[in-house]
Amino acid sequence: MATAVPAERDAVARALPGAAEDIRLPGAALCRTAGGWDLLAAGVGPALAAASTAGALTAAALAGRPYGLVVSAGIGGGFEPGAPVGSLVVADEITVADLGAETADGFLPVSELGFGAVTHRPPDSLVRVVSAATGALTGTVLTVSTVTGTAARAAALRARHPGALAEGMEGFGVAEAAAAHGVPVLEIRAVSNPVGPRDRAAWRIGDALAALTECFGKLGPAWESWNAHEH
Numbered sequence: 001m002a003t004a005v006p007a008e009r010d011a012v013a014r015a016l017p018g019a020a021e022d023i024r025l026p027g028a029a030l031c032r033t034a035g036g037w038d039l040l041a042a043g044v045g046p047a048l049a050a051a052s053t054a055g056a057l058t059a060a061a062l063a064g065r066p067y068g069l070v071v072s073a074g075i076g077g078g079f080e081p082g083a084p085v086g087s088l089v090v091a092d093e094i095t096v097a098d099l100g101a102e103t104a105d106g107f108l109p110v111s112e113l114g115f116g117a118v119t120h121r122p123p124d125s126l127v128r129v130v131s132a133a134t135g136a137l138t139g140t141v142l143t144v145s146t147v148t149g150t151a152a153r154a155a156a157l158r159a160r161h162p163g164a165l166a167e168g169m170e171g172f173g174v175a176e177a178a179a180a181h182g183v184p185v186l187e188i189r190a191v192s193n194p195v196g197p198r199d200r201a202a203w204r205i206g207d208a209l210a211a212l213t214e215c216f217g218k219l220g221p222a223w224e225s226w227n228a229h230e231h
């Protein structure tokens with residue numbers, strides 16, 4: 001489970017019973033829960049999140065206990081009215097919104113330039129069970145390197161990604177690392193603020209962290225039923 005910052009990791013940990021063990025890896029520190037989850041505060045932004053997650057995946061593989069799933073989780077911005085502050089979003093697509101080239105005719109994603117991909121798709125069956133267990137909305141979660149801070153940028157993102165419900169800064173990086181290891185990925189965002197004009201006073205970070213804890217508290221049976229069907 002990869003969050004950006006320790007406050008998000010701890011919000012997830014509060015939902016997972018039992019003592020946890022700290023494990024120091026080169027370049028990352030894991031918190032291993034009694035239930036077998038490794039929690040990683042992977043850093044803010046797609047590059048650091050990818051590097052930290054790849055390190056944890058490699059360490060697990062070399063230790064002979066490769067991961068079966070990587071989850072990117074944290075707070076995020078919500079596109080209103082679809083994903084209001086306080087809601088949860090589970091990604092059916094994890095799409096990087098600003099990886100490409102600006103041209104006179106508009107933005108071209110790297111996929112259209114012939115380099116790589118801009119979207120990862122979590123397993124449909126897992127998205128369904130997570131949404132059913134938690135009430136999370138299902139839609140595209142965008143990954144951005146710059147938090148959206150104007151109505152114009154929010155509108156441009158919405159026009160280019162009509163299915164977008166939320167944005168964060170790590171999902172695509174985590175997904176790239178998971179894909180490199182052939183491991184499925186999931187992204188869950190608890191909406192702390194609207195995507196749009198920057199209004200720091202409107203951020204509800206504490207409420208979003210509490211929503212994250214509540215969400216993970218409901219997910220035990222969902223992981224088990226998904227594992228039972230997939231493996």
Ligand SMILES: O=C(O)c1cccc(C(=O)CC[C@H]2O[C@@H](n3cnc4c(=O)[nH]cnc43)[C@H](O)[C@@H]2O)c1
Nearest residue numbers: 004044075076077147148167168169170193195200
């Ligand atoms: O602008 C500020 O004053 C400010 C204060 C606290 C935190 C921030 C961040 O930029 C946190 C980024 C962090 O949280 C996720 N996040 C939360 N909301 C959004 C959003 O609307 N767009 C993108 N990312 C968001 C993100 O995943 C980072 O980990 C700013």
